[in-house]
Amino acid sequence: MLVVDGANVVGARPDGWWKDRAGAARRLHEALLVADVPHDEVVLVLEGAAKGGARAGRDAHVRVVHAPGEGDAAIVAQAQAAAEAGARVTVVSADRALQARCARWADTGVGPTWLLDRL
Template identity: 60%
Template sequence: MRVLVVDGANVVGSRPNGWWRDRAGAAGRLHASLARADLDHDVVVLVLEGRATSGRPAGRDGAVETVHAPGSGDDAVVEEVRARRAHGDDVVVVTADRALRERVTAAGGSSVGPSWLLSRTS
């Protein structure tokens, strides 16, 4: 399976559009845009952390699965990569966070930047 894991905080934070005033709303809008987009992946996992988790309940909704990070969003992203790779899935993470990209590569995944995703969801 082809799995796309989205670092919600990093993707939302890549656009200075006032998201910080309504983190939950920004998370909900990101989820909606992921649900509408044709991203050529079997599963899309949206990882949310902190106040953004109130914008979308955890669980699967169509092709989008929302995960609430119990602590660090980066740790939750890496855990998703490890778990999915253990099942033989091809995993791509959307983030611009350099340290997270290195951790993703070490866990067997690959990464693309937010602009890749945003150009497909706008």
């Protein structure tokens, strides 16, 4: 399973995302639907205004999770739940503190560039 820190990935490119957070989240969701990643399932965690860009739920192999508060807690929870269910977990985020919080459950941590290169 690939757990994606939506805010961190969107924020990795200075393409004006801050003017339309929902639109940036929608574009990321659409790109994930056709991305060339070696994972059976992708979980995209969205927070704040970005939640308006993709409805919560599953589209094919991509599941969107709307964080009830800050996205980091939802990312950790998704990584933990997946690992406890037996999945191998990769977390996508440049946030080192978040990667450290997920290290107990994630087999791998990668930065946004890794994912963006596959979109």
